Amino acid sequence: MEKITAVKGIKDVLPGDSPVWHRLELAARRVFECFGFCEIRVPIMEKTSLFQRSIGEATDIVEKEMYTFRDRDDELLTLRPEATASVIRAYIEHNLSASDPVTRLYTMGPMFRRERPQKGRFRQFHQIDAELFGDDSPAADAEVIFMLMHFLQTLGIGKLSLEINSLGCKACRPVFSGAVVDYLKGRESSLCPDCQRRIHTNPLRVFDCKVESCGEVIDGAPRILDFLCADCSEHFSRVKSYLSDLNLPYEINPRMVRGLDYYTRTAFEVKSGGLGAQNSLAGGGRYDGLVQFLGGPDIAGIGFGIGMERLIACLPPDDRNPYAAEIFIAALGERAQKIAFTLTQELRRRGICAAMDYSGKSLKSQMKRADKLHSAYTLIFGDREIEENCAELRDMNTKNQQRLPLDQLLEAVTDILKREVKVL
């Protein structure tokens, strides 16, 4: 029989890995909520047209990476390749701008892109995503960037580099694009085949090329920063000024262009060493026209996405046991086991992590089991104790054992454990 495995590029998070994920998710919630962000949970699939319009028809994501299928009623649906589009859709659909002119939202979950998997790149991957709507001031840009950096620092990730750029707006970007195309066309023969193609499809992408010969051409190319209009230029310098006020080191990367069409003005990216070729941990930027473009009011927006798998790859390994029992009940013989069974469930009902083994193994193997579960206490009793109406409670660290009255086990154990829990 053919073995059924997980789909290529889609991974399980096994019990040993889940503590890191929990830590990450909790840390994100704590930090983001300090900055006034509320969670929004958006669906994992949307109408295909949402992504086509927001991300851009000519992007790689839309052209060849989306998981798109026809629903039974012929509607085209797509597994989301990123979160921003869905958040904006929900923001518009539920008219969230009406209840608060400035809205801060975050969300996290799986995204899907059909790429060839490699280190740090999967077909189902997870992002933490934050979006700020309704504020086009440079302070909003700086706040969002600061929150991102603060979050990453909270997790103890070293060797972070923050790169920023301004991509201009509707007014100045086309002028720049035109200049770039003119420049590149004159030097087409010095470019790699990919870049020659890009001149016509997405000229700004040439800036991302890593081929050496292209690099030389790019070095001499027009720079977006020289083409910014007065407003964009003013905006960018104020963002930089805010970042400096926060003592946040950054580098200006005039070659940075983000892969999604909707970005305007501030764009940023956080990289980290030790991630292999996919060294981009997080990226984001401003998208002032997008809400309106998707049918909503003319509201500014800025946000970022963090790759959770990549983040975890930067984190020190977490060896904590995914489960630690507070008490293990080791019962010997049928009578004891019957009592132990109810006791275990009762303890659990009281919020105590109790564990036992139902298979009637030897005390030795039950003790081993208790040890493996890192249980703080083990309650031991068999026929002998039942005759004497008691049970032995062993402290696994000190090896001290005390007798507890069998007919008040639940109360006695709860009492002792609650006291311990409080100390912790």
Next chain:
RNA sequence: GUGGGUGUAGCUCAGCUGGUUAGAGUGCCGGGUUGUGGCCCCGGAGGUCGAGGGUUCGAACCCCUUCACUCACCCCA
């Protein structure tokens, strides 16, 4: 989509120029006091050597095909 690398026990890997019942560590199960864990010792279970074909007296090892995983390009989180 295009290249390179790797597929042997649940996991990490040995396996010399092809040679007989394919190994280790770890994990799992059991034993070493009759009812007491971690350390140590002993034993056990577990593998159609990714799959298919070929060469050969004989293939985990050589050849071909295929699949999977992985890294890189591309692109991005």
